[in-house]
Amino acid sequence: MFPLPFTTPRTARYLLLGEPGPAISHVWICLHGHDQPVAGLARQLQNLDTPERLLVLPEALSRYSQPGTGPEAPTTQAAWFATDSLLADFDDLGTYLDALARQVLAACPPDTPLTVLGYGHGAAAACRWLANNGVDYSRLILCAPVFPAEIDRRATLVALPERPVLVVSTTTDTYTPEAAGEGLMQDLLDVGLSAQQRLVDATGPLPLAALAGNPES
Template sequence: MNSEKHSLKVERTAHYFTLGEIGRDTKFVWLACHGYGQTADKFIRKFDGLNSNEHFIIAPEGLSKFYWPGVGGIPVASWMTSRDRLMEIEDYVHYLDTLFNIYSNAYHSKTQFVFFGFSQGCATILRYLAHFQPRFSHIILWAGSFPRDIDYRNLQTYFQQGDLHLIYGTQDQYVTTESLDQEKLFLQNQSLTLKTHNFDGDHRVDKKVLMAYLNKILTCKGDL
């Protein structure tokens, strides 16, 4: 006798963290997605150097949890795995959209939206953007790549509304010269323009480097 697989939509509780207070003085609203094996409460600390009156940061936590580096380790989160990937993608893009719209009453015409992803969070944030197409001023990807299952040529107008940035460490074991060349070729074929920046470091969000780049990225338009 063979087993048969079924799927069932269920309600569950998601967790997220915020930094700053959203109000009339808020200039930037962030949606920042952590990487594989991280938690949102620790990830959001990377942004605590920003002016809390001008920046409101929302850091969602991945729905999938596990122990790292194994049983007895600390609980961490992931956005998805290759198992049932399409369903997991559907779940998290709707989760992100629901979360992002919780604060929509406080958004106004001058609000600038910044979408930030680290590592696995890069593909996560890009899939959300491609699916729901919220307006943005900046997309900042840190040590990640564009998922190849999206046809960005059909989204050219959308992605041209703001700046796209990639930041990576020159010693990052996951971002090699070969992978960067492949990324540039893919983006060229997809008619996307990406500004790249690097720093002396490995596969992590260096807080000092982050703050230094944000001071440039968020205050300048055009080439950096």
């Protein structure tokens, strides 16, 4: 006995920091980490919330409630993929993010550059999405990236378009040695992508200088 696939429409959710419109000169699509509430990633990116930059934070499709501790209210968490349904989850991921990106970019000036940021498992989700879709983007940022063993990282990176990649590692990453970024950096360079790495302090919001590089990004 094994589960059979069945495709059905479903409603996704996302947060916006900023408003789509003629004043926007940069759009960022930012994918949260595994079990990370979207609002938590929004707090980490608050330094990027400027009038000319639109931040789009999609929530993964697999949502579930996490009980709070003590007086804390329950939180909603989500995951981009499950290890026993990777291919189907990646198809759903691509359909979802392709449509959301097109909708947001259509409400902004033509040729507005798109930056994609992935945090934790969101980095792996971002790479799989961009390696298998037609959405044009200008830069990819991978923060404390984690690629589960079930995902062929090298094969995913080989399929990425030739765009700059920034790996952002924190000084306190202890979840997995991979989050330090060394193996990922080597893979990026080996497949011929232009990649840089920066270290940041993980105790507060991610600094604009580390992510944007300059005020025009």
